[in-house]
Amino acid sequence: MYALADCNNFYASCERVFEPHLENKPLVVLSNNDGCVIARSQEAKDLGLKVGDPIFTCKNTVLQNNVIVRSSNFSLYGDMSRRVMQTIRLFSPDVEVYSIDEAFIKLNGLKGRNYEEVMRQMRAVILQWTGIPVSIGIGKTKTLAKLANHYAKQNPRMRGVARVPHPSGEMLQAVEIEDVWGIGRKWSEKLRNIGIKTAFDLASMNSENIRRSFNIIAMKTAMELRGHAHFRLEQTPEQRKTLLRSRSFAKPVESWQELSEAIASHATRASEKLRNEDIVAKVLHVFFHTSLYNQADQRNSAHATVELIPPTNVTHTIIKAALDIAKPMWKRGFKYKRAGVQLLELSSGTVQCSLFDSPEEQAKDKRMMQLLDAVNSNMGAGTLHYAATGFTKVMEMKQLQRSPRYTTHWDELPKCLCGL
């Protein structure tokens, strides 16, 4: 048996933990640079605000309903997530952290006990210790646990915990096809066209037909709905295959100076991430482009790939390689809106050196990176950085409404929540 614990309106709930006066009010959290809605409180959902809506198109709804608007505060969300996950681990050792606000839990260790009861208890503890409300779904497969979770959220009378019953027909009929885990917009549309409208309908479909019309994942999803497990709990995450660092600019960028600083910054962040995971990259991809909403003659998109020989995670090596391939692609006169650096063919362990590599140089680079990481870890990110990342603040985000980083910065600790 599996359970899925999913935090309710996670980012909005995090904002509320330290600002209880936001309870029961419509609240949205925006993407980087305050562009789009990425999270909503229930009240904001009820007003029809959608994830992905550009905030400037929602102006009327926001003003008329006094919707509270917050910039994203990932330091806070990441730390709150860690606390929730830690609490979950006290109830079962078999936990897969599936996303920042969700975890699958294998319930086998709880045999003989009433699963719903234990999960209700866990839910209460998480709420008490972290202030975050969660919903929990229980089922024979991960897909069914997801489905039960969705059902719990839709039906307040479940008080946050639902379990797929035997027989499962009624609950499966109550869940729309697009709400099934693994069935997205395109497939839902296609399925609806052939009369498949609910989870129950999909579970009743012939497996081979599903595989032919969609793919093997869709087929496995249908089988999971019938109670046959195909997706396992993945506790030790597989080594990542790619790593991307990119961002839109708060203000469009025209000069090579600013663009190069942005690319160097992304290269820096990506390299740090590599070292953090003790892996190296063999392939580097750099891209930048103007706004997708520009007129055709004002659009420009550039990307290039280069092999890193030997594979590396050294910041200055990656910055140099990135700038070397980016420079010839930059065109004067375009307003660039986004840039990024992607690393591929990642691997861990020993690296095959090439004939002309110098082990002495590599050892030196390694010591330098260790020192760099140690300083930045002790004294704050960016304390020590490469000049190539610049001083123009091109990477600074527009974040007008960010709440304090209550739990991760000494200067921003909450001083008093009790009104004294």
Added chain:
DNA sequence: TCTGGGGTCCTAGGACCC
């Protein structure tokens, strides 16, 4: 005026091998 930032997997088709 203003439109996020990450990931994974599967499939088809083409190029190549014997």
Added chain:
DNA sequence: TCTGGGGTCCTAGGACCC
């Protein structure tokens, strides 16, 4: 008109997830 039978690797595009 007829035109072998197996493989692998790579890439682009499209689907999905949060």
